[in-house]
Amino acid sequence: MSVDVWAEVDLDAYRANLLRVRSRVAPAEIMVVVKNDAYGHGIRPIVGAAVAEGVRFVGVLDPGVGIELRASGLPESVRLFAWLFAADENYGPAAAARVELGVSSVEQLRRIVSTTDGPRRDVLPRIHAKIDTGLGRAGARAEDWPALVRAIEAEARAGRVEFVGLWTHIAEASDEEDSVSIAAFERAALEVAPERRADLVHHLAASAASFSRADSRFDLVRVGAFGYGIAPGGGVSPASLGLIPVMSLHARVVAVEGEGDDAVAVLPIGTADGLLPGDVEGLEAASGGRRAVVSIGLTETLVRDADLRVGDVVTLFGREDRGEATLQEWADALGTIGEEIVVRLSSRIERRVIDGG
Ligand SMILES: *Cc1c(COP(=O)(O)O)cnc(C)c1O
Numbered sequence: 160m161s162v163d164v165w166a167e168v169d170l171d172a173y174r175a176n177l178l179r180v181r182s183r184v185a186p187a188e189i190m191v192v193v194k195n196d197a198y199g200h201g202i203r204p205i206v207g208a209a210v211a212e213g214v215r216f217v218g219v220l221d222p223g224v225g226i227e228l229r230a231s232g233l234p235e236s237v238r239l240f241a242w243l244f245a246a247d248e249n250y251g252p253a254a255a256a257r258v259e260l261g262v263s264s265v266e267q268l269r270r271i272v273s274t275t276d277g278p279r280r281d282v283l284p285r286i287h288a289k290i291d292t293g294l295g296r297a298g299a300r301a302e303d304w305p306a307l308v309r310a311i312e313a314e315a316r317a318g319r320v321e322f323v324g325l326w327t328h329i330a331e332a333s334d335e336e337d338s339v340s341i342a343a344f345e346r347a348a349l350e351v352a353p354e355r356r357a358d359l360v361h362h363l364a365a366s367a368a369s370f371s372r373a374d375s376r377f378d379l380v381r382v383g384a385f386g387y388g389i390a391p392g393g394g395v396s397p398a399s400l401g402l403i404p405v406m407s408l409h410a411r412v413v414a415v416e417g418e419g420d421d422a423v424a425v426l427p428i429g430t431a432d433g434l435l436p437g438d439v440e441g442l443e444a445a446s447g448g449r450r451a452v453v454s455i456g457l458t459e460t461l462v463r464d465a466d467l468r469v470g471d472v473v474t475l476f477g478r479e480d481r482g483e484a485t486l487q488e489w490a491d492a493l494g495t496i497g498e499e500i501v502v503r504l505s506s507r508i509e510r511r512v513i514d515g516g
Contacts, residue, residue: 161427163411166504167477168200170208170514172403176386177212179401184369187376190216190240190362192383195224199501200387200406201510203231208514209386210237218381222248225258240287240324242297250274254284259323263289263297265310272319286311287324287360290347292340294330301343308350315355324360325351329375331367331391341374367391370400389497390487397487398479404486406501407477408508410460412467424467426453426460428475433503434460441492445483446473476500 181189191214197205206217206228217233218240219225225239233239235257242261244250253260254275262268268286275284288311291298299307315322325348329340344363348356361377369380384390388404390397397404410426417423430436438454444462445451451464453475462473477483486497493500 161410161413162509163413164426164428164432165409165509165511166199167407167409167511167513168204169403169405169407170204170512172388172405173200173205173208173386174212176388176402176405177209177214180366180369180380180382180385184376184380184382187369188216188379189214189369190218190379190381191386192218192365192381193224194218194220194383194502196502196506198383198387198389198498199504199506201512202228204510204512204514205386206233210234216240216379218242218383219258222250222253222256222258222260226252226256229256229258242287242289248274250284255282257282257285259285259287261289261297261326262286262307262311263291263299264303265307268307268310268314268320272314276319283319283321285321285323286315287326287362288322290325290327290344292327292329292343292347292363293336294328294340296328298327301347304347305350312352312355322355322359324362325356326362328365329363329368331365334372337368337372337375341372384498387501389501390485392487392490392496394491395487396479397485403480404476404478406486407483408475408504409477410473410475412462412469412471412473415467415469416461420465422465422467424462424464424471424473426462426473426475427458428460428508429456429458431458431505432508433505435493435495435500435503437489437493439492439494442489443484444473444475445477445481446471448482450482450484 191209220243222241239258250271289298314320362379364375364380366385368375388402412424414425443450474483476486490497
């Protein structure tokens, strides 16, 4: 990967966003969601910053990511939660690393019990039961839910698992649908015996709902995008939510093609580095306080700014308070969401962590 391309990851901005989200959702707690690599921002610095701020829950997609975080020294006081598993998952390593498990079916529960019935039985697998409240992406369906709850309660009584949470995931696309999901979640919770229910951490909302709806917050909200300063799209800017983009993408001009007013600057980054193909209206970069239209090719991005010289730094997306295009503008221009752009960005592009402390 060219040394002339890099992404800055601003931990001061990340901390400011966490504060913003926390004050918005309190008294609910936050789970910082990193999925596999903190949405392309780099998992270690992001988790380190969150934990230093006192965040007590980290959500990883895949248990292997949680196991690695634990092995890197993440203390057990920080609770890890994973929810994507292979059909033939061996849950032993995850349970031993104290990675808590999202569970959607009795079959999965049986597999958890059978694969963790090993030498470290002092460390019981911790279960968060998932109900499908309309999204149709994992989670027990309403008709299967009572059987799942009964089975988890029985395994907990037998001392084979710890029942610690109830959760679901919602679309956050329309208020109406979300209201239906919230009501379904509340109904599902009643299936658990009251004395046990009081001890379960209830969690439903991700970034968007956690911000906009108090009734979605329950005990804990799972926040990915807003922590990174990624707005939900549709023209809503991060600043309008009080959020600061954490990542900015920069490249140095390596050549100038053409002459005079028609000259275009060449940046050594393209779709081969994970950018989405784009020769669309509204796609802009910034340099020296000026905006210019860009088009993205396979290995190069062209910037229509006749004043750029070889060696100048261009910011592809960054921060509106610096006059730069935001990830949100790029996402709107490219017809996608901000997350899609950052998670696809090649891991070979250097992440330069900025940490003012
Ligand atoms: C990705 C994810 C989140 C975080 O969503 P954001 O919109 O990025 O905050 C929360 N919960 C689940 C289950 C997820 O997959």
